[in-house]
Amino acid sequence: MARRVFVHIGAPKTGSTYVQNVLWNNVEPLQRAGILLPGKFSAHDEAMADLRELPWHATPAWSWDRLTAKAASWPGDVVITNEGLGAATSAQAARAVRSLQPAEVHIIVAARDLWRTFPSMWQQSIRARSVWSFDDFIAAVERGRFEDFWEHYTANRMLRRWGDLVPAENRHLITVPGPGAPRDTLWRRFAGVIGIPDGVCDLTVPMGVNTSLGAAEVEVLRRVNQALGDRYPHRAPYQRAVQRHLVDAVLKNRENQLRFGVGPERAEWVLDLAEEQIKDLDDYPCEVVGDLAELRPVDPEPQPTPSQVRHDQLLETAIETIIGMISHAEQLHGLVPEPRVSPIERFRRRAAGKVKRGIQKIRT
Template identity: 65%
Template sequence: MAVRVYLHIGAPKTGSTYVQNVLWANQAALRTAGILLPGSAVAHDQAMADLRQARWRDAEVYWTWDRLAEQARAWPGDVIISNEGLGAATAAQAARAVASLQPAEVHVVVAGRDLWRTFPSFWQQSIRARSGWRFEEFLAAVESGRCEAFWDNHTAPRMLRRWGDLVPAQRRHLVTVPPPGARPDVLWHRFAGIMGIPAGLCAPAKPTSNASLGAAEIELLRRVNRALGDRYPLRTPYRRVVHRHLVDAVLKRRPDPLKFGVGLDRAEWVTELAEHQIKELRDYPCQIVGDLAELRPTGMRPTGSPDDLDEGQLLAAAIETIVGMLAHADSLAEQAQRRPDSAFSRLTNRAAGGVRHRLRRVTRRTD
């Protein structure tokens, strides 16, 4: 029976990919030390989608939440479950998740990041999840109170209320994301301290870029999403096709992308929101690792918006993207030619060999 289960539930774009890369790269060492990461990163993602009954989930996948929880309960030590999509679960779904892991001592771990960086990150993630709204549409929706999904799915206070209220205050943990320029291992050490991972057990991995797209690249993807209509409506097919062949293969690799963000005309509004958020978290009984001051925006500079790009800029980016996709297609064709002994070829050869063997046996009988 599990002793402690640490649920790292988000928020997205708070360094979760880096922390998870360290965890999974050291899965064997953690297990030896008595700390289990059940399944795999894919298993945690599938279980998250099942728990949330997300409309984009693949209903036939192996890893349900109940299967993941069963494996966690059976481990005679500590368990870590990490997926930034968990934070978007409803109160009822969160309650089900926590109950399914008891009688283990359940801890909830949430990370918070300053809003100046979070706003464009949330919008970009929504586009990369197949949305089609403009950046200004999103900001205006938040300003007018028409985008509760942002506060529910991307900010620490609401996640803590839904999940943290289910466990005692000493088992609620808020990690603040260090400001730009901080060493990535600072964030790792904050998480490791909460989860009781011994110092030196896990070597912090070299940061892998979960690269943000530039203004032209994300605007192209937004328009592609609009043009797709009802094609690739589910998460897995969309990732398999659009992410693999467009986002990851080409758009992420374009040199010198034009940065974008919230305009300085909204700086005062963002600052006021940040102060309100800091007060909320200061008043909420939980264990804070880091400093709430890190949630105050810093380095607010003039930036453009994808909405401001003219058609000439987008046409140039689109042509370069097509050229990149041609190179990607050529590379895939070359890989296929270099691997004639593919799984399919081996299966075909095995089947043909079986047919030849049976024919020889028949021939011997008739001689």
Template identity: 60%
Template sequence: MARRVYLHIGAPKTGSTYVQNVLWHNRDRLAESGILLPGSAVAHDQAMADLRAASWRDAEVYWTWDRLAGRARDWSGDVIISNEGLGAATAEQAARAVRSLGSAEIHVIVVGRDLWRTFPSFWQQSVRARGGWRFEEFLRAVEEGRCEVFWENHTAGRMLRRWGELVPAPRRHLVTVPAPGSPHEVLWHRFAGIVGITEGRYELPEPTPNPSLGAAEIELLRRVNRKLGDRYPLRTPYRRVVHRHLVDAVLRRRPNELRFGIGPDRADWVRDLAERQISELREFPCQVVGDLDELRPARSTPGGSPGAVDDAHLLDVAIETIVDMLGHAEALSDAGEHQPPDAFTRLRHRAAGGVTRRLRRAIRREQR
């Protein structure tokens, strides 16, 4: 039975990818120190989708939540399970997850980020997950109390209450994302300190680039999503086609010169929300790693709404995107033509060659 299990449950866009990359990069070293990362990053993602019974989950996958929890229970030391989608689990799903880990000492780790950066990130992620609503529509929905999914799935307070109520206060951990411009190692050291990972023993790889799309690029993707109709309705097909060939291969590589953000007209509103959030977190019993003051908006984001991008500029970006996608398609085609045959293909050709030789010998015998 595992001694301790650390559930790193989110929130999304709070440096989770960087922390996870460091963890998986050092998986063997962690195991030598008695800390298990069960399965793989894909396993954690599949188990999260299974736990949440998400509508977009793949019907047939190897890793379910029960399988991952079983691996955790079989380990005699400490275990880390990390996926930013776990924080969106319902109270019942979270309770099931904790129960499934047996008598292990469960710790819940939540990471919080200031709202000024979180609002644009949430909306962009929703578009990159096949959403089609405008940025202004999203902000109005939040203002009017019509977007509970944002607060439930992307804010530390709601996650801490759902998951934190399942464990004693000393095992609830809130990590704050450092202010813009801080060294990326700061977030890792905060996380590592909770888990008891000794500094200096582990390699810190450079952060994997995951740039935000510019105003024109995200607006182009939003309009493409609206035109897709019922094509690629689930997460895996959408990622396999749209993410791979449009977002990752082209849009993320563009200069993305037009930035976007909330804008100064909503600055006071965001500051008020931030103060309310900080006040609630101060009152909730948990272990804060970092500083709640880092949840205050640090600075304004330059640029306006993606919806304000004029059609002429958007047309130029669309044409350039098509040209870049043609280059991407050509590279894939060239790679396929020069790729050496796999083992199955070689065996098939060898078998076909043998059959041909035997037929030729048989024909020659008949001719004699």
């Protein structure tokens, strides 16, 4: 039976890609230290979708029950990590915690300042096939018409749905360090909660796998999503085609120099929200790893929104993207070997060629 189970539930866009890269690249050293990551990365994603009853995987190999059974068979500590877990309903979270008991269940939630969260979350929605503009997204949040943002993407409500199910000492809130902090700060905070000693894990893993796109690039992608109509629906068809061949192969590899963010007209609103968020979390009984002050934007610099990108910039980006996809197609062609042809088939092709040439000679 597992001794302790640490369930890392998000929130999205809080450095979870980096943390998970470290974990999954150090599975064996972690096991030698008594810490199990059951299954593999896809197993946690499939189990999350099963728990939340999401039809994301056509033929999933892992259910939530299978993942928890694997966890229960381990005599030490277990880590389950998927940022989609934070969006579970109260009933789904309760089922998850019950299924992991009688092990000591710990809930880990990460929080990031809203000034950086808003543009990151909108971009993530576009990369998940949404089509709304950044201005419409912000306006929906501001006017209370997009409660899912607070429910699914912020630590405050996640903690109450999940944290209330375990004792206060088993609730852990990790704040994402601001720009300029040492690269491994977030990992060390995460490792400290679980009790992973220094030196167990090799930290030389890519940190920026989930690369952010620039304003022009994400606006091109948004317009592609609009033009797709019913083709390549989310999730698997879109990831297989658009995400793989457009986003990952081309858009992520551009310089993406034109950044975007919350416009100056909403800076004060975001700062007020940050203070409300900090107070709410300060009142909630849990272990804070880091500093709640890191959720307060420091001298936020207003940036243009994607809707303010000039048409010539969009056109140039679209043309360069097409060129990039041509190059990507050529690379794929070089990686795919020519199909092997049997001697009989070669003979048939040669014979068919001779017949064709003979017919053409007669006609001329």
